[in-house]
Amino acid sequence: HSMLPRHVQRLGRDWITHWNGSQILTLNSPVSSYMRWAGHYPPWATFPLPIPADFSTNWRLPPVFGPWRQFQNSSWHLDNYIQSSCFHLPNPSMKSEGEEPLTKKRRLDSQHDTSTPDEETNFSNQKEASCLSVAQSEVKHSSKKGTIKRNWEYFCQQSGTMKISENKESDQSNTESEATFDFTVMSYNILSQNLLEDNSHLYRHCRQQLLFWTYRFPNILQEIKQLDADVLCLQEVQEDHYRTEIKSNLESLGYHCEYKMRTGRKPDGCAICFKTSKFSLISSNPVEFFRRDIPLLDRDNIGLVLLLQPRFHCKTNAAICIANTHLLYNPRRGDIKLTQLAMLLAEIANVAPRKDGSFCPIIICGDFNSVPGSPLYRFIKEGKLNYEGLAIGKVSGQEQFPRGQRILPIPIWPKKLGISQNCVYEIKQQQKEDNTGEKLEGANLDNTQEIIIASEKLSSKLQHHFKLSSVYSHYFPETGIPEVTTCHSRSAVTVDYIFYSAANDDTAAQTGEEDSFHGGLKLLGRLALLTEKDLWTVNGLPNENNSSDHLPLLAEFRLIER
Numbered sequence: 001h002s003m004l005p006r007h008v009q010r011l012g013r014d015w016i017t018h019w020n021g022s023q024i025l026t027l028n029s030p031v032s033s034y035m036r037w038a039g040h041y042p043p044w045a046t047f048p049l050p051i052p053a054d055f056s057t058n059w060r061l062p063p064v065f066g067p068w069r070q071f072q073n074s075s076w077h078l079d080n081y082i083q084s085s086c087f088h089l090p091n092p093s094m095k096s097e098g099e100e101p102l103t104k105k106r107r108l109d110s111q112h113d114t115s116t117p118d119e120e121t122n123f124s125n126q127k128e129a130s131c132l133s134v135a136q137s138e139v140k141h142s143s144k145k146g147t148i149k150r151n152w153e154y155f156c157q158q159s160g161t162m163k164i165s166e167n168k169e170s171d172q173s174n175t176e177s178e179a180t181f182d183f184t185v186m187s188y189n190i191l192s193q194n195l196l197e198d199n200s201h202l203y204r205h206c207r208q209q210l211l212f213w214t215y216r217f218p219n220i221l222q223e224i225k226q227l228d229a230d231v232l233c234l235q236e237v238q239e240d241h242y243r244t245e246i247k248s249n250l251e252s253l254g255y256h257c258e259y260k261m262r263t264g265r266k267p268d269g270c271a272i273c274f275k276t277s278k279f280s281l282i283s284s285n286p287v288e289f290f291r292r293d294i295p296l297l298d299r300d301n302i303g304l305v306l307l308l309q310p311r312f313h314c315k316t317n318a319a320i321c322i323a324n325t326h327l328l329y330n331p332r333r334g335d336i337k338l339t340q341l342a343m344l345l346a347e348i349a350n351v352a353p354r355k356d357g358s359f360c361p362i363i364i365c366g367d368f369n370s371v372p373g374s375p376l377y378r379f380i381k382e383g384k385l386n387y388e389g390l391a392i393g394k395v396s397g398q399e400q401f402p403r404g405q406r407i408l409p410i411p412i413w414p415k416k417l418g419i420s421q422n423c424v425y426e427i428k429q430q431q432k433e434d435n436t437g438e439k440l441e442g443a444n445l446d447n448t449q450e451i452i453i454a455s456e457k458l459s460s461k462l463q464h465h466f467k468l469s470s471v472y473s474h475y476f477p478e479t480g481i482p483e484v485t486t487c488h489s490r491s492a493v494t495v496d497y498i499f500y501s502a503a504n505d506d507t508a509a510q511t512g513e514e515d516s517f518h519g520g521l522k523l524l525g526r527l528a529l530l531t532e533k534d535l536w537t538v539n540g541l542p543n544e545n546n547s548s549d550h551l552p553l554l555a556e557f558r559l560i561e562r
Contacts (some may be wrong), residue, residue, distance in 0.1 A: 192237070195268065205539060232250070232272065234324075254276060265299040281309075296414070318360075318559065320559065333392060337370065342413070346419045419495075472529060524556040
């Protein structure tokens with residue numbers, strides 16, 4: 001120790017003194033999610049250190065003086081709603097060789113909130129009208145220093161809290177009026193190795209050895225094992241990696257895998273994998289967005305739509321439609337994005353109907369390359385969009401000052417695509433009109449002209465028939481700070497989503513019009529996202545332990561059949 005440079009010795013003393021004085025707060029007190037990231041600075045930290053954080057009481061030199069310890073995921077159990085998906089803090093850095101680290105310490109301004117999940121329901125007047133609570137009791141601290149935890153957030157009824165049962169199956173009601181089935185869904189863009197290497201400028205902040213597939217895949221697989229979702233919706237799944245190792249590893253974990261590679265020479269695609277212990281496959285329906293005869297659709301993105309049947313605790317005819325997609329990235333081609341989305345919605349509308357004309361519950365996952373509040377996002381959630389006068393570059397909201405100023409044409413896609421402005425296949429729509437007697441026959445010339453004029457006025461309005469809610473609210477209700485799902489050298493934003501058809505009594509869903517679903521899905525909980533500042537404390541994404549430039553999204557649903 002005496003042989004170390006003076007500033008290194010001082011760094012060690014400061015660290016021990018600082019954390020010995022505060023470890024009672026940071027290590028021994030449960031911390032509410034409403035006190036997510038307190039501004040607490042260790043001597044060497046560039047950013048405020050997020051709380052809760054686990055630090056080893058046996059202090060060692062910061063990792064800049066030695067190799068990083070291998071990442072070990074601490075286990076978390078969805079059954080008990082106690083989660084600890086960890087992030088490691090980055091190596092401390094100094095601006096110059098002779099510079100001493102800062103010794104000025106910032107103290108916490110207020111005491112930590114030690115409220116229980118029962119008490120936290122008093123926040124029902126917050127922006128999260130769903131009574132967001134976080135299970136904090138009996139959270140075990142990791143032995144590793146410098147970890148950030150993504151808490152598991154569960155939703156409760158307005159009148160009280162939801163019980164945290166040790167046995168999840170015991171919480172399932174099976175009454176005559178309502179049968180329930182609980183399951184989890186993950187959406188995760190795992191970052192294709194080819195795309196990583198083709199866009200290396202996005203990862204200049206990363207150490208080179210962390211970007212090799214041989215390093216990244218074990219981390220990604222471990223993350224999937226840890227989160228243990230019943231359904232996986234994966235994007236940027238590289239075909240050769242899927243064929244040689246991804247599929248076999250997931251099958252060994254009890255998953256059945258369906259895969260669709262992008263068209264053209266693009267070597268990656270989307271996969272939907274489900275646990276055969278919970279679901280059986282009814283149908284698998286790939287969607288190719290490339291059309292040789294339509295110049296607008298010259299991109300190689302794809303979608304995949306599965307119809308699954310739950311294996312137990314449900315009626316024999318119960319089904320769930322799971323869709324997965326990765327829309328075009330180009331911020332200046334909102335016309336292509338909307339058309340690709342319409343094609344996906346048309347396929348869902350073709351797969352999800354029941355015999356009585358209603359839709360089975362629907363979950364749509366993916367990387368939509370669009371930000372919250374954008375016209376494309378609003379169209380998904382609200383079910384309608386009037387795009388008259390809308391600039392192509394503003395559709396996805398990816399650019400603050402969009403360069404694509406060209407206005408969307410009316411209609412956006414040609415008639416020969418075979419998809420109506422209601423985002424259904426026109427053959428299906430014609431059959432529906434015939435069955436409901438809406439087809440107009442024998443109209444006089446004046447009426448025909450009026451109908452044509454009205455049709456032209458309505459042609460700039462897109463619609464779809466699904467009542468969809470977003471699992472995530474995209475902003476932290478207590479601070480208004482945006483959540484992010486991807487973070488690299490160029491940006492940190494939300495582009496990944498899980499949308500679902502909400503049951504009428506789902507308190508987590510936004511209010512909307514009457515839906516055409518029997519029953520629906522109730523959101524029980526979700527794995528919390530992080531802020532941009534949180535992620536840069538671990539040097540952004542990818543990092544040593546999180547090997548994609550996206551975060552996995554995870555939600556638990558209850559299927560309600562009435």
